[in-house]
Amino acid sequence: MQNESTTLSYLPVGIFGGVMGLSGLSVAWKLAHQHFGAPLWISQAIGLAAVAAFVALVIAYGIKAWSGWETVRAEFNHPIASNLFGTPMISLLLLPFVLVDYSLALARLSWLLGAIGMTALAWTIVMRWMTVRLAAPQVAPAWIVPVVGMLDVPLAVPLLQWDGLHGVMVFGLAVGLFFAVPLFTLIFQRLVLEEPLAPPMQPSLLVMVAPFAVGFTAYVTTTGGIDLFAQILYMLMVFVLAVLLGRLRHLPHCSPFRVSWWAASFPLAASAGAAIRYAGQASSPVTDGIALVVLAIASLTILIFLAQTLAGVFKGQLKALA
Template sequence: MNTVTTSQAPATGKRLSYLPVALFGAVMGLTGLSVAWRLAHAQFGAPSWIAHAFAALAILAFFAQSIAYGIKAFTDFDAVRAEFQHPVAGNLFGTPLVSLLLLPLLLVDINLTLARIVWSIGAILMTVFAWTIVSRWITARQKVAHATPAWIVPAVGLIDIPLAVPALGWEHTLHDVMMFATAVGLFFAIPLFTLILSRLMYEDPLPEAMQPSLLILGAPFAVGFAAYVATTGHIDFFAEALYMLMLFMTAVLLGRLRHLPRCSTFRVAWWAASFPLAATAATSLRYAAHAPSLFTDIVAGVLLAIATIVILGLAWRTLSGIARGELQKLVG
C-alpha cells in the first residue's frame, strides 16, 4: 500500500511541471486591454463595464496562475530552475514581474496602498531581474539562434516601471526612477531589436507556434510611448515618432501573422501576442486624444477591435482546452 502511494506521489506532485511562466503574458494582455477600454470610455464613450470586466479577469488570472506556478515551484523546483536557466524561456520570467507593474493601474481604484505595495515589489524585482539577464548576456557566450523576441521582455519590463507611477501619485517623488527605467529600457531595446531582426533575416524562421511572439517587436514602441509620456508629462516629437514606428511595425507584423491560425495548431505561447496588441491599442487611443482626427480615431478603434477579438479568442481557446484537460498538450 505504501509502495503504491509513494510511486504515485511524484506523478501527482509534479503534474504542473509543464506549466510555463510565460502564461503570465495572459495577465499582461488582459490588464493592457482593460486600460485600453478605459481610454476608449474617455475617448469614444464606450461602456465602462467592459474595462471593469477585463480588469476582474486580469486579477483573477494573476491569482490563479500565481497559485499554479507556486505549486510547480514547490513540487518541482528543478523544473523552475531549468526554465530560468534556458536562454530563451528564462527571459519570460519577466512576465509575472511586468504583471506586478501593470496590475496597480487596476488596483489603484480599489486600494491605493495595495496598489503602491504591489508596484514597489514589481519595480524592485524587475530591476533585479533585468540586471541579472543583462549580466548573463555579457558574461556567457550566446547563440544567435537564441535571439528571439523573448529577449526584449527584460528591457520592455523596465519600460513598464513608470506606467503606473502617475496614478499612484508618485510622479514627482519618483521622477528619477521613472527616468532611469525609461532610459535604460529604451537604450537596450534598440540593440536587442537590431539583433533579433538580424536573426530573423539570416537564420531559420521561428517555429510556427512561436510566430505570434513576433508581435513583441512592436512593444518597445507602444510601451516606450506610454513610459516616455508618463515620465515627461507631455507628447512631443519623440513620442510622436514612437507612435509612428509602432504603427509601421504593427502593420508589418499583423500581415505576417494573418495566416497563422490556419497553418498552425494553437499553443498557449500565442498569448505572447496579447500584451503587444493591447499596448498598441492603448497607445493609439492616447494619441487619438492628443491629436483628434478621423484618421487617429479610426486607427485607435481598429486596433482596439483587433486586440479585443484576439485576446477573447485566446481566452476562449485556452479555457476550453483546460476544460477538456488539454493544457499540457497546448503547452507543448
C-alpha cells in the same frame, strides 16, 4: 513518483503574458471610455479577469515550484525561456491600473514588487548576456521582455500618489529605450539571416512592437506630453504593427493554439492603448480610425486566446496547450 499533471511541471512562466494582455486591454478600454465614450464596465470586467488570472497563475506556478524546483531552475537557465520570467514582474507593474480603484495600498505594493523584481531580473539577464556565449539561433523576440520591460515601470506611477518617484520613472524609461535599440537590431538580424521561427513561436514576433507602443506611453507618462519624439515612437509602432500583422495572418492555418500565443496579447493591447492616447491628443478621423481598428484587433485576439485557454483547462488539455 509524482504525477506530472499534478505538479504542473509543464506550466511555462510565459503564461503570465495572459495577465499582461488582459491588464493592457483593460487600460486600453478605460482610455476608450474617456475618448470614445465606451462603457466603463468593459474595462472593469477585463481588469478583474486579469487579477483573477494572476492569482490563479501565482498559485499554479507556486505548486510547480514547490513540487519541482529543478524544473523552475532549468527554465530560468534556458536562453529563451528565462527571459519570460519578466512576464510576472510586468504583470505586477500593470495590475495597479486595476487595483487602484479598490485599494491604493495594494496597488502600491503590486507596483513596488514589480519594480524591484523587474530591475533585478533586467540586471541578471544583462549580466548573463555579457558573460555567457550565445548562438544566433537563440536570439528570439522574448529577449525584449526582461530589459525593455523596464519601460513598464513608469506607467502606473501617476496613479500611486507617491512623491519622489520621477527619478525612478526616468530610470525605467532610460534603461528600456537604450536596450530596445540593440535588441531590436539583433532580433531583426536573426529573422533575416537565420531559419524562420517555428509556427507556435510566430505570435512572439509581435513582442517587437512593444518597445514602440510601451515606449510611447512610458515617454508620454514621464514627460507629461506628446512631443516630436513621442510622435516618432507612435509612427514606428503603427508601421511595425502593420508589418507583423501581415506576417501573422496565416498563423491559424499552420499551427494549433498554444499558450505561447499569449505573447501576442500585450503588444496588441499596449498598441491599442498607445493609439487611443495619441488620438486623444491629435484627434482626427485617421488617428481615431487607427485607434478603433487596433482596439478591435486586440480585443478579438485576446477574446479568442481566452476562449481557447479556458476550453483547454475545462477539457483537461492544458498540458497539450503548454
